[in-house]
Amino acid sequence: MKGKLFILSGPSGAGKGTVCKRLLQEMPQLVLSISMTTRSPRADEKEGISYFFTDKENFLKTKQEDGFLECAQHFDNYYGTPKKFVLDNINEGKNVILEIEPVGALQVKEKMPESVLIFLTVPKKSDLIDRLRSRGSETEETIKKRMAKAEIELSQMEKYDYVVVNDEIENAVNKIKEIIGRI
Ligand code: 5GP
Numbered sequence: 001m002k003g004k005l006f007i008l009s010g011p012s013g014a015g016k017g018t019v020c021k022r023l024l025q026e027m028p029q030l031v032l033s034i035s036m037t038t039r040s041p042r043a044d045e046k047e048g049i050s051y052f053f054t055d056k057e058n059f060l061k062t063k064q065e066d067g068f069l070e071c072a073q074h075f076d077n078y079y080g081t082p083k084k085f086v087l088d089n090i091n092e093g094k095n096v097i098l099e100i101e102p103v104g105a106l107q108v109k110e111k112m113p114e115s116v117l118i119f120l121t122v123p124k125k126s127d128l129i130d131r132l133r134s135r136g137s138e139t140e141e142t143i144k145k146r147m148a149k150a151e152i153e154l155s156q157m158e159k160y161d162y163v164v165v166n167d168e169i170e171n172a173v174n175k176i177k178e179i180i181g182r183i
Contacts, residue, residue, distance in 0.1 A: 003094040004183055005086065005112060006030075008176070009105035010120035011150035013131040015166045019120060020099040022173045027180065031089050031096045036062065039077035052082070070100070070107035075145060079104065095180065102153045109159070116183055118176060119160035123167050125150070 008016055008023075024032055036052040038059050047053055054062075059078045063071055069087075071080030081098055089096045098108065102119075109117050122128055128150055132143045157163055162179050166172040 001093055003031075003090045003092070003096060005090060005108070005115040006095065006097045006180055006183075007105045007108055007115055007117050008097060008099045008120060009102050009117065009160075011102075011128055011153045012146045013128040013135075013150070014120045014122055015131065015169065015172070016099050016120050018169060019166065019172050019176065020097065022169065023097065023176060023180075026173065026177060029095065030180070031094045033081055033086050033096055033098045035079050035081055035098075035100065036068075037077055037079045039079075069111065070104040072101060072103040072107070074101050074103075075142070081108070102156060106156070106159060116162070116179070117160040118179060119157050119163045120166050120172065120176075121154065121157070121163060123165055125154075 008020055010016055020032070024030055034048065034050075034052060036054055036059060038054060038056050041047070041050065041053050045051065056078065059080065062068060063080065067083055068080035069083040071078060079100065081100060081104065086096050086098070098105070105117055108115055122131070125147075129143060129147060132138050132146055138146070164172050164175045164179075
């Protein structure tokens with residue numbers, strides 16, 4: 001039997017990364033797809049674990065060769081999901097999870113309607129601003145840009161199979177575990 005594809009998406013600052021890490025710890029049978037990106041690695045990030053870091057030229061070449069299941073530009077950088085890894089694991093019966101932004105998430109849903117789209121959001125919009133500020137790495141200018149993008153993303157929530165409110169990390173993780181376990 002084929003595995004299932006789960007897509008965890010939602011606006012910047014909703015806590016996708018933290019929730020995804022917890023899910024992987026608590027569901028060791030779940031396989032994470034490692035994305036390719038043109039953004040520079042942060043201090044704690046490792047090649048092939050956090051991302052496959054590359055330059056724009058190689059990214060666009062991979063795209064041209066149909067190597068991505070989806071890809072999107074997120075502010076100044078490109079991000080893409082390597083297609084082969086995802087399809088191979090699903091064909092081997094494994095459940096795969098993507099942690100990606102909404103433009104890419106909706107592309108996957110269109111190509112693979114059987115995939116399960118989960119939108120992670122926050123109780124109120126101001127929580128997004130608070131979380132972006134608490135990262136300490138964002139300027140007021142980038143926070144403004146991220147909030148403008150978040151407005152569009154929040155308006156597309158109804159296209160998702162499930163909406164999970166990240167009020168408390170524990171609750172959000174448990175709800176997503178229940179969704180994954182149910183399917
Ligand atoms: P960051 O640069 O903070 O790691 O990620 C920025 C955004 O890109 C996050 O919303 C993250 O979920 C998203 N992202 C990471 N990998 C991919 C990918 O392969 N495709 C798409 N569309 N978005 C991605």
